[in-house]
Amino acid sequence: MNVSPSASAVLPPALPAGLPWVGLGLEYRKDPLGFFLRCANQGPVLRTRLVGTPIYVFNTSDAIEHVLVKNFRNYPKDLFQERALTAVVGNSLITSQGDFWLRQRRMMQPAFHKTLVATHGDVAVKAARTWLAPRREGDRCDAYTEMMALTLDVVAATLFGANLSAQAREVGQAMETVMLHAKFLFENPITLPSWVPTPGQRRFQAAMRTLHAVVDAVVARRRAQGGPGDDLLGLMLEAQAEDGAHMTDAQLRDECMTLMIAGHETTAATLALCLLSLARHPEAEGALRRELATVLGGREPTVADLPALPYCEQVVKETLRLYPPAWGMSRIAAEEDRVEGFRVPAGTVVAWSQWALHRNPLHFPEPEAFRPERWADGLERRIPRFAYCPFGGGPRLCIGAASAMVVTRLALATLLQRFRFESPPGPLPEFIAAITLRPKGGIPMTLRAV
Ligand code: HEM
Numbered sequence: 483m484n485v486s487p488s489a490s491a492v493l494p495p496a497l498p499a500g501l502p503w504v505g506l507g508l509e510y511r512k513d514p515l516g517f518f519l520r521c522a523n524q525g526p527v528l529r530t531r532l533v534g535t536p537i538y539v540f541n542t543s544d545a546i547e548h549v550l551v552k553n554f555r556n557y558p559k560d561l562f563q564e565r566a567l568t569a570v571v572g573n574s575l576i577t578s579q580g581d582f583w584l585r586q587r588r589m590m591q592p593a594f595h596k597t598l599v600a601t602h603g604d605v606a607v608k609a610a611r612t613w614l615a616p617r618r619e620g621d622r623c624d625a626y627t628e629m630m631a632l633t634l635d636v637v638a639a640t641l642f643g644a645n646l647s648a649q650a651r652e653v654g655q656a657m658e659t660v661m662l663h664a665k666f667l668f669e670n671p672i673t674l675p676s677w678v679p680t681p682g683q684r685r686f687q688a689a690m691r692t693l694h695a696v697v698d699a700v701v702a703r704r705r706a707q708g709g710p711g712d713d714l715l716g717l718m719l720e721a722q723a724e725d726g727a728h729m730t731d732a733q734l735r736d737e738c739m740t741l742m743i744a745g746h747e748t749t750a751a752t753l754a755l756c757l758l759s760l761a762r763h764p765e766a767e768g769a770l771r772r773e774l775a776t777v778l779g780g781r782e783p784t785v786a787d788l789p790a791l792p793y794c795e796q797v798v799k800e801t802l803r804l805y806p807p808a809w810g811m812s813r814i815a816a817e818e819d820r821v822e823g824f825r826v827p828a829g830t831v832v833a834w835s836q837w838a839l840h841r842n843p844l845h846f847p848e849p850e851a852f853r854p855e856r857w858a859d860g861l862e863r864r865i866p867r868f869a870y871c872p873f874g875g876g877p878r879l880c881i882g883a884a885s886a887m888v889v890t891r892l893a894l895a896t897l898l899q900r901f902r903f904e905s906p907p908g909p910l911p912e913f914i915a916a917i918t919l920r921p922k923g924g925i926p927m928t929l930r931a932v
Pocket of ligand 1: 576740811877881885886
């Protein structure tokens with residue numbers, strides 16, 4: 483017999499109503515990270531309304547596992563998130579749904595096979611060395627911008643076989659404009675149509691033209707060279723040749739944009755925040771330096787060294803815990819469902835925040851403390867699956883997760899062997915919760931030779 487989920491389930495507790503229609507939208511807009519943190523203390527599942535949309539906030543691993551894994555088909559990506567992301571990357575791997583998504587995912591997966599990801603490590607070491615070459619004792623830099631340039635090199639080389647060093651600044655500035663506009667779209671469900679030439683839309687469109695020109699030039703160069711190759715661009719060109727009807731030039735451009743954006747900004751933020759966290763925690767930095775000295779003795783790291791560098795991995799995991807670049811996620815219930823005993827009506831947006839989940843004192847005592855050691859002895863296996871999920875999970879797990887972990891660890895090991903990254907005293911940066919987490923005002927650091 484088919485039992486309707488609503489038969490015995492009740493609605494979860496509601497947050498205070500807030501303003502008519504807008505609900506808690508203003509509170510959320512002012513401080514999205516704080517909003518989710520406050521929700522975390524109020525129950526496993528909460529019900530609210532943000533600007534006309536009914537939303538459930540999930541605070542438990544089981545609820546998230548239900549959405550991302552167990553009843554994955556009932557929870558496509560939601561329109562709120564789609565609208566902001568789609569404006570930037572069109573209908574691509576990160577935004578698409580159903581059979582179209584599955585076909586793109588299957589086509590791209592081989593480019594992230596572990597033998598190829600191992601080569602991403604060599605590229606990361608080379609990019610870090612290139613970055614280090616002109617640097618001197620006492621140089622100052624914004625680690626966030628600098629790591630963006632470094633990881634753009636890595637993404638361009640590993641996925642597109644291209645060199646974009648000369649365009650790094652231009653791409654970085656365009657990315658900032660695009661991400662802030664996407665945040666604006668995300669937070670303002672009612673905006674003027676995109677053809678109205680407001681200053682903001684003109685800036686956004688100019689930035690998009692810059693990014694499209696960069697991607698188009700990469701594709702044109704590869705086509706001119708002939709021979710697809712086994713990197714991601716090669717796979718996509720091959721798929722297009724076999725199946726042109728599905729993979730149009732516009733589609734190809736959207737996929738390249740997705741990979742370029744999803745791949746380099748997130749990894750850059752992780753690297754820069756690793757450097758900052760180490761600068762603020764000399765005991766952790768000391769432990770990492772001892773590990774690097776023992777295992778590498780001053781030579782360049784390779785992928786083969788990674789198993790012997792567990793503390794380096796713990797530093798990256800702890801950084802991703804405290805500062806998850808993908809700070810929140812959401813889906814929409816296609817049909818009515820039941821989660822944690824509560825009724826989820828069709829059309830409900832379900833949302834959660836890694837920023838809040840990763841600060842649950844039940845799994846991470848003294849959650850605000852940067853303590854890489856907490857990851858020793860397999861913490862990740864002892865806590866519930868989605869208590870820690872910087873890369874999401876289920877069938878839509880980040881396709882670049884393994885690559886990001888290899889690239890971050892090897893770039894970090896290479897940079898630290900040459901310099902100590904000093905951070906001026908004062909409070910940690912504030913974060914802008916755009917589509918990804920961005921440190922407001924960058925991360926100023928001074929290089930000290932070691
Ligand atoms: C520290 C670095 C990174 C973090 C924290 C991160 C985080 C995430 C998260 C949380 C998702 C799931 C989003 C959702 O399901 O709504 C995701 C998806 C995705 N990521 Fe990453 N990512 C990182 C690096 C990368 C890299 C290096 C690439 C590519 C080179 C990449 C490409 C993608 C793509 C294409 C998707 C969509 C996958 C799909 O829906 O099938 N990411 N990422």
